[in-house]
Structures are given as C-alpha cells and as structure tokens.
Amino acid sequence: MTLSEEARERLADLVELQPTKNSELQERWGLESGSEVHQYLESELKDYYYRDDNSLIRANKDAAELVDVEPGVVDDEGEGTPAAIRVPELQQQVFSVVAGPDEDSESVVSVLQKLRAEYDIDPEAGDVRSALQSLRRKGVVEVVYRTVPTFRLTVERDSVEVSVAE
Template identity: 80%
Template sequence: MTLSEEAKERLADLVELQPTKNAELQERWDLESGSEVHQYLENNLKDYYYRDDNSLIRATSEAAELVDVEPGVEADEEGSVPDVIRVPELQKQVFEVVAGPDDESESVVSVLNKVRDRFDVNPEAEDVRSALQSLRRKGVVEVVYRTVPTFKLTVERDEITVEVAD
C-alpha cells in the first residue's frame, strides 16, 4: 500500500500517540467526528494499525518503521510501566501537577486549577479530563473512584521521561 504524504503524517501521529482513541486522533487531525477518524483509518491506514483488547488504537511495528517515529510509549523490561511517553504539551503539564502515587487522588477541577496556576494557561476542564484519560491509557495515571472520579500517578515522576510530541 502506497501512502500519500498526509497519510504518512497521520500514521506518524498514530505511532506517537498510541495507545489512543478516535477522539484523540479526531482532535489531532481536526476531523468532525470519531466516525470520520474510523473511516480514514480503514480507507488509508488499514494495514498499519489494529485495536488492542481494550479497543485502543495501536500502530503495527511496520508502521513505526515506515514513518521512522518513536512509539508514544516505550515500556521498561517488564513491559508494565513505560520509561518514556511522548504526549502533547497539555498532557505533559497535567503529568507534572497531578497527585503523586503516594498522595490522595484529586479531581479534574483540582488538576485544572493546578495547571492554570503553574503554567499560566487556561485549558477547559474537558481538555484536562481528556489529558488525564490519555495518561491513564498510557499506564502512568490511575483513576480512583470516590464521589467523583479522581486521579493520581501510578509511578514517581522521576521514573518517566515525558517528551512533547508535536
């Protein structure tokens, strides 16, 4: 399958963001819906991606070689906790402020306020929620269900290298 330049760029996004969901790719690719993402994947990248047991989108090893991009998650030897994650800037900021693994978990609004205070940015609560969920899928944040879902890191910050993927 020969890929257009746009398809190669989008495949590189998929490799960087994996594991990911339609919504994350929809935002990155500026598409109208998750259905449009699915159609694009099926029509243009079907040989280069798959869905794992949790229905998350992952690139094949051939895809990573084709676009010469490092995967979004590089696991340690045991494969349980990543050593490196490549994420958008907001996810990096969220990672830097969310409660640590030994701290009490915190709400989306609490993380939102910490991001706003520390980085002098003004993201929406839904963007922070999405960032937390993406970090959860990467295995570095966990959800603790209390009155509302709350979040905290699964590992110490210094155990993970966080790189911004543009």
C-alpha cells in the same frame, strides 16, 4: 501499499499518540467526527494499525518502522510501566502537576487549579479530564473512585521521561 504524504504524516501521528482513541486523532487531524477517523483508518491505514483489547488504536510494528517515529509509549522491559511517553503539551503539564503515587488522588478541578497556578493557563475542564484519561491509558495515571473520580500517578514522576509531541 504505497502511502500518500498525508497518510504518512497521519500514520506518524498514530505511532506517536498510541495507545489512542478516535477523538484524539480527530483533534490532531482536524476531522469533523470519530466516524471520519475510522473511515480514514480503514481506507488508508488498515495495514498499519489494530485495536487492542480495550478498543484503543495502536500502530503495528510495520507502521513504526515505516515512519521512523518513536512510539508514544516505550515500555520499560515489559514491566508494564512505560519508561518514556510522548504526549501533547497539555498532557505533559497535567503529568507534572497531578498528585504523585503516594499522595491522595485529586479531582479534575483540583488538577485544573494546579495548571492555572503553575502554568498560567486556563484549559477547559473537559480537556483536563481528557488529558488525565489519556495518561491513564498510557499507564502512568490511575483513577481512584471516590465521590467523584480522582486521579494520581501510578509511577514516580522522575521515572518516566515525558516529551511533548509536536
């Protein structure tokens, strides 16, 4: 299957962001809906992706080799904890401020306040929540359910190399 330049670029995004969801690809690709993402995946990239047991979108081995892009998550010798992740800038910033694995978990609002103080940015709470959930899917953040869902790292901050995906 020969891919257009746009399809190659979008496949590279999929490899880089995996595991991912329609909404993340929708944002990256500038599409109107998750349905458009699904249609694009099925019509242009069906030979290069699959959905895992949690319905997250992942690129297959052929995709990573075809586009020569580092996967979004590099497993540390099958231990389940990634050694490296490539994420959008907001996710990198969230990773750097969210509570560590030995600290009390914190709410989305608490993480948002830390981002404001540390980076002088003011993202929407929904964007912070989305960043935390994406980091959870990548295996570096966990949710602790209290009165409201709270978050903390599952790994020591310096044990994972975090790079910003461009």
